[in-house]
Amino acid sequence: MIAAVSQPAVPDAPEPSPVVPDFDGGWVGAVVGGLAGAREGAAPSWLPSAASDARATVLLVVDGLGWEMLEAHRDVMPALSAFEGGPITTVTPSTTAAALTSITTGVPPGTHGIVGYRFRVGGHVLNTLQWRVPRGVTAPEPAEVQPVVPFGGRPVPVVSRYEFADTGFTVAHLRGSDLRGWVTPGTIAAHTMRAVEEGHGLVYAYWDGLDKVAHAHGLHDEFLRDELGATDRLVAQLLERLPGDIALAVTADHGHVHVEPADHVDLRAELGDLFAGCAGEARFRSLYARSGAARELAAAARERFGDIAWVRTRDEIVADGWLGENPRPTVTGRIGDVVLAAHEPVAFIDPEFTQEARLLGMHGSLTHAEMQVPLKVTRGQASSR
Incomplete structure (x- = not known):
């Protein structure tokens, strides 16, 4: 009888490293300030050169568009893929409420206070996107939860869903802005162009359709690819209308991971x-x-x-x-x-x-798929006006 040969123990796999926000470099909270500097000839090194010396900039935030997602589906996003740029980091946690507030305030979640989708304030869990607390409890004032003034107090035009106007989260991360509410995504470009023609240096536009599709259908079938294609057509529509001295910058708040x-x-x-x-x-x-x-x-x-x-x-x-x-x-x-x-x-x-x-489709953690988002910039393609 042959004695069984004992096998050496397999060592535990090392823990992967979390992707911590690059607060000293390219991260979502530095984008608005970086674009402002670029318009004045002082662009940071991580910002694509297409933003430099533009008369104005349109910043389109595509909710849920991670860098890995964009790279994996370049074939259905030819317009955006042709832009100059690469990945930057979002915030921790990699979620909409925290990231959008950092984009508009320019500071990390530890400063602005929106540290996730749901967190405790005064002993009760606040749902930030609905600005809701348990029944029978009074919701806190948005400016008390998030005291940093968005956009440095400048009245930036914001092109977003009309039903978001005057909600608690809108007050928290966009108060003082001029919200131009769109009813369908087909009108985003028209609202954006009106704001550009009024002479604003920055126009902020927001599209959340991709995030909704990823949450509902995941990352592995035609629903996601169809929505990515629709998002790219929105980008192309903006490009066709914006004159060449206007920069179009596209970024996102987080990526996604598929979880069964x-x-x-x-x-x-x-x-x-x-x-x-x-x-x-x-x-x-x-x-x-x-x-x-x-x-x-x-x-x-x-x-x-x-x-x-x-x-x-x-x-x-x-x-x-x-x-x-x-x-x-x-x-x-x-x-x-x-x-x-x-x-x-x-x-x-x-x-x-x-x-x-x-x-x-889920997000919030510090994996590459969730933390890395695109920052892509190009110039408009219409004749200057």
Whole structure:
């Protein structure tokens, strides 16, 4: 009888490195300031040269368009792919509310205070996009949650959905702006051109259709490619109408990761009663520990999820600069005692907010797919007026 030969243990794979926002270089919060500098002949090195010395700039923010997504589907986005430029980083967490607020204020989430889609303010979870708190509780004033004045106080024309006017999140990240509400995406170019013709140096336009499609249908079929093509036609329409002395810049707030329902994690089943509540996003889950259990929660989360997520305490996130330099203490308290930032294609579902379980495209964490977004710039193609 031949004795069995023992096999050497396979070492654990090293933890991948998170993509931390490049707050000293090209990141979404520096775009507006960089474009303003370029118009005055002082463009930062990371900004495409097509922005330099333009009479004015249109900044189109395409919600959900990650750099990896654009690169993988260049064939259906020929107009945008031909622009000059490359990837920059978004913010942590890589989600709409935090990133759009950084774009319009120019500061990190640790300064402006919108640290995710859902976070605790005054002991209650605030849904920022709906500006809603639990029933029976009064929602906080947007300017108290986010005190930084957007666009440095300049009345920038904003071309966005008409139904967003006067909502809590709009007040938080766009107050003082001149919102030109579009009814259908076919009118975005017309609204934008009117603002350009009025002589504004910057026009901000926002399109969220791609994000909606990615959330609903995921990243692996014709729904996404069709919407990417439609987005590229919007870009081409803007190019055809903008004169050559106007720059068109395109960026995004975050990318996406495809997550199948089979890869959802049941937090209650894994962690029991160690946490008293959740917030954040499915891929950047804030866990609020029950009284006195923060260390125990962190240890249990690392044991159970350390192979699929970056498990960090609040203090570690601050020390690693995920929210920017010197975040305000009132802001850091809004995220969880422990955060689960997924680096594998999984989702941590909040047992009290299971709507997220219906999504296929998700974001929020610090993977390349979620954190890297395009910054592409070119000049208009119409004759100068």
